[in-house]
Amino acid sequence: MAKKHRRQGAQAKQLAQQQRYRPAQRVHEGIVALSHGDTEKALSLATSALHATNDPATSAAARRLALETRFRAAAAVTNLKTRLEHLDAALQLAPEESRLHYHRALTLWALGRIPEALPELAGLQEQSHERPEVSFLYQLACTVTGQSCPAQALPVAEANTMQMLQGVFQGASTTTLQQQAQQVTLLGKTPTLWATLLSMKDKPKSAPVARLQALADAMAAGSAVIQYYLGVGAMRKGDVPIAQSAWRLAAEAGSAMPWFVDNNRQILRARASNLGQEGRWHDLVALLQTQPVIEPPDAVLEEMLGVAHAHLGEAAAQANDWSTAAQHWQAATTHTPNRQLFQNLALAREALQQWRAAAEAWREVLRRRPRKPHHPEAVTDAQMATLWRHVAECYERVNDAHEMLTCLKNAVKYAPADLELGVKVADISSHTGRDDAAMKELERLLAINAQYVPALLRLGTLYQSRYDRDPMPLWRRVLAIEPHNEEARQALAQLYVEKIQEEGPRYGWFDRFRRRAEKEKIALLEEGLRELPNHPTLLMALGELQADMGRAKQARQSFTQAWEAAPQKPAVVVEAIHNLLHAGGGDIVQRLFPTVRQITGLPAMFWVSVGRQVLQCELGQDWVDLFWSEALALAAQNRLGESMAYILLQLFEAAHSEEAPQLAARYEARLQTEYPHSGAVEFIEAYHAVHHRHDSSRALGLLRQAQEVARRANEPGIATMAEQIAALLRSPAPPPFLDLLAGLGGRGKRRGRRRVLDDVFAELAEEFKEEIRRESRRHF
Amino acid sequence: MNPDVISEPSRDPYSVLGLSRQAGDEDIKRAYFQLVRQFSPERAPEKFREIRTAYEQLRDPENRARLGLFLVQPPPPLPKQRRPSYDLSVHVEDLLTLAMELVRTPMQDDFSDIT
Numbered sequence: 001m002a003k004k005h006r007r008q009g010a011q012a013k014q015l016a017q018q019q020r021y022r023p024a025q026r027v028h029e030g031i032v033a034l035s036h037g038d039t040e041k042a043l044s045l046a047t048s049a050l051h052a053t054n055d056p057a058t059s060a061a062a063r064r065l066a067l068e069t070r071f072r073a074a075a076a077v078t079n080l081k082t083r084l085e086h087l088d089a090a091l092q093l094a095p096e097e098s099r100l101h102y103h104r105a106l107t108l109w110a111l112g113r114i115p116e117a118l119p120e121l122a123g124l125q126e127q128s129h130e131r132p133e134v135s136f137l138y139q140l141a142c143t144v145t146g147q148s149c150p151a152q153a154l155p156v157a158e159a160n161t162m163q164m165l166q167g168v169f170q171g172a173s174t175t176t177l178q179q180q181a182q183q184v185t186l187l188g189k190t191p192t193l194w195a196t197l198l199s200m201k202d203k204p205k206s207a208p209v210a211r212l213q214a215l216a217d218a219m220a221a222g223s224a225v226i227q228y229y230l231g232v233g234a235m236r237k238g239d240v241p242i243a244q245s246a247w248r249l250a251a252e253a254g255s256a257m258p259w260f261v262d263n264n265r266q267i268l269r270a271r272a273s274n275l276g277q278e279g280r281w282h283d284l285v286a287l288l289q290t291q292p293v294i295e296p297p298d299a300v301l302e303e304m305l306g307v308a309h310a311h312l313g314e315a316a317a318q319a320n321d322w323s324t325a326a327q328h329w330q331a332a333t334t335h336t337p338n339r340q341l342f343q344n345l346a347l348a349r350e351a352l353q354q355w356r357a358a359a360e361a362w363r364e365v366l367r368r369r370p371r372k373p374h375h376p377e378a379v380t381d382a383q384m385a386t387l388w389r390h391v392a393e394c395y396e397r398v399n400d401a402h403e404m405l406t407c408l409k410n411a412v413k414y415a416p417a418d419l420e421l422g423v424k425v426a427d428i429s430s431h432t433g434r435d436d437a438a439m440k441e442l443e444r445l446l447a448i449n450a451q452y453v454p455a456l457l458r459l460g461t462l463y464q465s466r467y468d469r470d471p472m473p474l475w476r477r478v479l480a481i482e483p484h485n486e487e488a489r490q491a492l493a494q495l496y497v498e499k500i501q502e503e504g505p506r507y508g509w510f511d512r513f514r515r516r517a518e519k520e521k522i523a524l525l526e527e528g529l530r531e532l533p534n535h536p537t538l539l540m541a542l543g544e545l546q547a548d549m550g551r552a553k554q555a556r557q558s559f560t561q562a563w564e565a566a567p568q569k570p571a572v573v574v575e576a577i578h579n580l581l582h583a584g585g586g587d588i589v590q591r592l593f594p595t596v597r598q599i600t601g602l603p604a605m606f607w608v609s610v611g612r613q614v615l616q617c618e619l620g621q622d623w624v625d626l627f628w629s630e631a632l633a634l635a636a637q638n639r640l641g642e643s644m645a646y647i648l649l650q651l652f653e654a655a656h657s658e659e660a661p662q663l664a665a666r667y668e669a670r671l672q673t674e675y676p677h678s679g680a681v682e683f684i685e686a687y688h689a690v691h692h693r694h695d696s697s698r699a700l701g702l703l704r705q706a707q708e709v710a711r712r713a714n715e716p717g718i719a720t721m722a723e724q725i726a727a728l729l730r731s732p733a734p735p736p737f738l739d740l741l742a743g744l745g746g747r748g749k750r751r752g753r754r755r756v757l758d759d760v761f762a763e764l765a766e767e768f769k770e771e772i773r774r775e776s777r778r779h780f
Numbered sequence: 781m782n783p784d785v786i787s788e789p790s791r792d793p794y795s796v797l798g799l800s801r802q803a804g805d806e807d808i809k810r811a812y813f814q815l816v817r818q819f820s821p822e823r824a825p826e827k828f829r830e831i832r833t834a835y836e837q838l839r840d841p842e843n844r845a846r847l848g849l850f851l852v853q854p855p856p857p858l859p860k861q862r863r864p865s866y867d868l869s870v871h872v873e874d875l876l877t878l879a880m881e882l883v884r885t886p887m888q889d890d891f892s893d894i895t
Contacts, residue, residue, distance in 0.1 A: 031894055031895060034894070035895070064892075064894055065894060068891070068892050068894050071887070071890070071891070071892075072891060074887065075887035075888055075891075099890045102885070102890075103887055103890070106880060106884050109876075109877065109880050110877060110880070112873055114876070131885065133883035133884065133885070136879075136883055137880060137883065140876060140879060140880075144876060158883070161879055161882075165875060165876060165879060168872055168875055169872055169876075187879060187882040187883060188878075188882050193878075194875075197870060197875060197878070198870075200870050201869070201870035204868070204869065223878065223881045223882075224877070224881070225874050225875075225877050225878040225881060226878070228874065229870065229874070232868050232870070235866055235868055236868055257871070257873065257874065257877075259867040259869075259871060262867065263866050263867060263868075266864040266865070266866060267864070267866075269861060269864070270861070270864050273858060273861045276858045277858070300859055300861075303858075303859045304858060304859065306856075307855055307856055307857070307858050307859075310855035310856060311855045313855075314852065314854065314855055317852055336856070338856065340853035340854075340856065341853075341856075343849075343852075343853055344852050344853055347850065347852055380845070382842070382846070383845060383846060383849060386846055386849060387849060390849075390850075
């Protein structure tokens with residue numbers, strides 16, 4: 001039942017979602033948005049509905065909505081140019097709509113573009129019964145533009161006003177006009193309106209502020225003109241605050257005349273400058289940010305805003321408030337983008353650990369640096385390199401190797417002889433797969449300083465992977481400078497070993513030539529040992545070769561020498577023990593055994609591995625017991641995060657995978673008795689689920705439990721083991737490409753030219769299978 | 781945090797020595813010796829260490845220039861202002877616009893009902 005309800009609920013939700021995006025639904029939502037004043041949302045919904053619908057009714061509704069939204073958006077803005085844009089867009093949707101033409105005409109008029117308004121008014125003349133004022137406006141526009149138009153009867157006030165304005169336009173005496181204005185009925189409810197303005201026109205010092213304030217207050221709708229001249233009157237009296245307030249209102253009412261824009265700018269500059277000099281930076285920002293947008297932006301005001309934000313940023317930085325500092329400096333750079341501000345912004349971003357943003361800001365600093373060499377703020381080559389390195393470090397923090405490389409290369413251009421820098425470039429190039437570029441850089445560095453060991457080492461490593469380059473001379477060069485350089489010694493030794501492992505041709509029944517090849521190998525290793533005396537890698541390889549040749553005693557000597565050459569290196573010791581046991585050198589192992597205990601920080605897992613190898617090679621249970629007892633002894637000390645439970649579990653797993661069930665059972669029993677709440681019991685159950693019952697699903701559940709129990713018991717090692725095995729069980733099976741390889745190799749078909757390919761694929765397939773077997777055994 | 785970055789004003793070596801960013805070698809040396817006399821290692825060891833560190837950072841011109849790359853820069857000055865010159869005359873175009881304002885229908889009156 002519950003399931004049915006859930007299904008129904010999901011279906012209803014899906015249906016609602018589908019409905020939501022239907023065009024008609026969008027139109028409905030748009031209408032709702034518009035009724036709440038959200039013109040942006042309404043327009044978006046209307047436009048998308050218009051594009052999505054084929055239905056005529058919905059299309060018409062969407063069009064009406066879009067039109068109305070545009071119109072209301074035009075009404076909402078104070079910027080006249082933006083208003084015009086909205087009206088033009090609306091006219092695209094409804095070219096014949098008269099209200100759009102009407103308000104377009106008025107907007108052009110307010111912008112001082114009366115000649116452009118004239119055709120609109122001419123077109124509206126025919127509909128003047130709807131808007132009686134159109135006749136007046138049309139006739140006035142004709143007068144202003146010098147066009148002739150048929151005179152139409154106007155109401156008294158309009159006719160008188162027309163006459164007065166024509167007189168003003170024709171340059172009649174303002175004193176006369178003023179007198180006339182006081183005697184006849186004019187537009188505007190207040191009789192003194194026109195007389196006041198004409199008086200101000202006539203007398204430059206006239207400042208009837210109180211009258212203008214009363215006139216402004218009496219206007220039902222805000223008048224940009226009255227507010228502007230209120231401001232003019234106030235300025236004539238020297239009353240800056242009233243002027244500023246009035247001009248702000250004029251701006252909000254949409255005044256855009258050039259003299260107003262210029263006056264407004266000047267007053268704002270003066271006011272902002274005063275605030276800045278008083279150090280009132282917050283007030284300065286508030287003053288300029290709450291003003292209506294000035295078009296085009298005033299460069300001086302922008303600069304002042306930038307300075308104000310710069311000061312506020314500095315204050316925040318001094319208070320260690322880097323977030324606020326960054327905000328202010330970011331704002332400052334949008335108003336006055338200069339190098340110093342970007343530098344501050346970069347420092348703030350670093351303080352906030354916003355490394356990528358910091359890097360971008362530093363790059364702006366670099367872009368804006370003075371280019372002329374004698375400029376007082378010129379940046380030297382060394383400083384350029386320092387800055388580019390710094391930018392690279394920022395990218396390093398976010399692991400962006402590509403950008404880091406770009407920046408380091410730029411740094412190298414300014415500091416080409418900086419070897420450390422060059423090596424870093426090579427490292428990053430190599431890290432991003434550009435080995436050729438890395439080699440080129442290292443070779444360049446070595447041309448500067450042939451003895452620079454870090455470059456030699458890296459170049460040697462790169463040459464190792466190239467068939468056409470021989471790294472040996474490079475390792476020898478390093479050893480000539482630093483005879484004890486471990487990396488070079490090891491690499492050179494390894495090269496000798498690789499040489500002897502190179503496959504020679506198969507001689508078939510020419511077996512005696514095979515023996516000579518082995519002599520050559522020994523000679524090669526001895527040559528290596530002359531060059532690198534007592535190197536454990538070479539000694540080990542020599543011992544293995546000797547063992548292959550049946551020279552067990554010599555082999556034991558070589559292995560022992562290798563061990564004694566590096567008794568503190570676990571990797572060498574484990575190999576020596578293994579090889580010695582194979583070569584019958586158990587007594588040597590016994591003798592040198594105490595030295596292993598002296599290796600500092602030896603983990604218990606070392607002994608687990610050693611014992612596992614012995615088990616795998618069936619070299620004797622006694623040895624396994626000895627080594628694994630050592631592991632448990634170390635585990636008892638609970639160092640390095642290796643608890644007893646963890647090591648016992650590792651021993652169980654090793655014994656089981658090396659097919660020693662009785663041994664495995666021993667450790668399993670110990671875990672169940674001594675550490676039942678460590679997570680190991682669940683782990684082992686999971687193990688059995690996979691191996692004996694092939695039930696991966698149950699195993700995964702048990703592994704989850706094992707993780708939880710292990711975490712509760714503070715057994716991170718066991719928890720990690722369980723997590724890793726679970727991941728393995730969940731991963732997909734390897735692809736069956738072995739069969740594909742076999743098919744390509746033409747196995748079973750006629751041999752001949754394909755023999756080598758056959759053999760290669762066969763070897764690859766065998767190796768891969770063996771690897772899979774080993775991995776499976778190792779992990780589970 | 782990058783060790784090159786010096787954010788707190790107390791660690792700005794110029795502030796520590798009471799110098800402007802334009803200070804030269806002589807100014808730096810003079811300021812250092814004056815402060816060290818005032819804050820000797822015996823009387824004010826912490827302050828002395830701070831002064832000494834600041835001096836070490838600034839005494840070498842190359843080091844000083846490099847340090848400048850990672851110091852918070854002071855704000856730029858306000859732009860110089862000319863005395864404002866306002867146009868306080870009455871323009872004919874404004875009278876025409878006023879006439880338009882007095883007769884026009886406000887846009888809000890022309891909103892359509894689209895419900």
